Amino acid sequence: MAAPDVSVVLVSPRNPLNIGAAARAMSNFGFTKMRLVNPYDLAFREAKSAVKSNYILQQAQVFTTVAEAIADCDLVIGGTSVGNRDLHLPLHRLEAGGQILKEHKGAIAILFGSEKFGLSNDDISHCHWLYRIPAREEHASMNLGQAVAITLYELCRNPDMEIARFEAVERASGAELERLTTLLQTMLTEAGYINERTSVTSEQKLRRLVMRLGMPASDAHTWLGILRQLHWKMKQNGS
């Protein structure tokens, strides 16, 4: 699924460090459209960001009003920590709001308010709905750069990955594990750990022990080498 067409709109950001952090998160997740409404520090273009995200700051657009910044967007939403329930706008948790954004076909603007005051009532009047990141009610106010990062992460999050847990780690084959089990049994018999009389059940226990290791294929050879070395040393001492 293609990422939604999102402009990150920072309204009256005060701290160039946060603008830089927002740009970095945008670059991390592949979003390039940064828009600034009345940034407090017009030297923001000198703000440092990670080298790889400087292009985002350089091509950021500056506006004097929210109306201008969102003029070409057909869905405008705002991040809030307090809910602004008295504004009677729909309020989504990010998990749900993110789904709507992922399914939206047109241009989207996400408004982030200033570090100190958040979005004003006037800013919010431009929004179709609001969302909040599910932070604790007792401390819901988030750092601007972190709020941008979490929001964009949610947009790139792939729910299919919850099921497909492991990225391919090739496991040792049955034949490799059997070689290991066999050698280990020989060694343990020689060492007196395994009783000759009960060796059949012991072999089964041992095999299950080895299977449960979940050994990667790339390590099987190393483990076999280790055991062979130990076996050689055992026999050397025993002679």
Next chain:
Amino acid sequence: MAAPDVSVVLVSPRNPLNIGAAARAMSNFGFTKMRLVNPYDLAFREAKSAVKSNYILQQAQVFTTVAEAIADCDLVIGGTSVGNRDLHLPLHRLEAGGQILKEHKGAIAILFGSEKFGLSNDDISHCHWLYRIPAREEHASMNLGQAVAITLYELCRNPDMEIARFEAVERASGAELERLTTLLQTMLTEAGYINERTSVTSEQKLRRLVMRLGMPASDAHTWLGILRQLHWKMKQNGS
């Protein structure tokens, strides 16, 4: 579901600002156990964080080795941007790794490497598995505070919320909408917008128009007042 018992372990963090940002994200999402391994700047306790998260910095524990920092944890994982495939550790995307952590009952340590170098091979040798935040491969290296924030967000994320999109916004009742529709029809008839002959179909069209507004209950009274005022003005002018 209770949040997992997670210690956030920052290994050799260089920048007190990032330690403060990590503490703030921890407080936002309700995690309190911060552990620092060899922080570069021992004055980190003077690092500023948001006022509400200073308690996390104050009770942060400092260790000289990773082994000490994780001694009481039975699951140790590490965040990485590069994958470290040559280390043959399982590598999960955060979406999947987060599920494992949410289901884990014991104490968990999540290791975050230094801003400059990430986790060293030695740090990683303490980990059961690694995870990566699904950033672009071309720019996968994330800011430390943002990486902590996104990771903790994933742990607090509630997948049920993807379906339950709207938090309750009470919609206007049928009776309120009918009062609006009736008044509007009267006005539009008086204004010559609705033709007497076709007024039945017009009424139905009008009702559907009003229904589609999705008007919140708290706004219905205001809209009715607006229409009444306009109606009064219309009649005043017409008399």
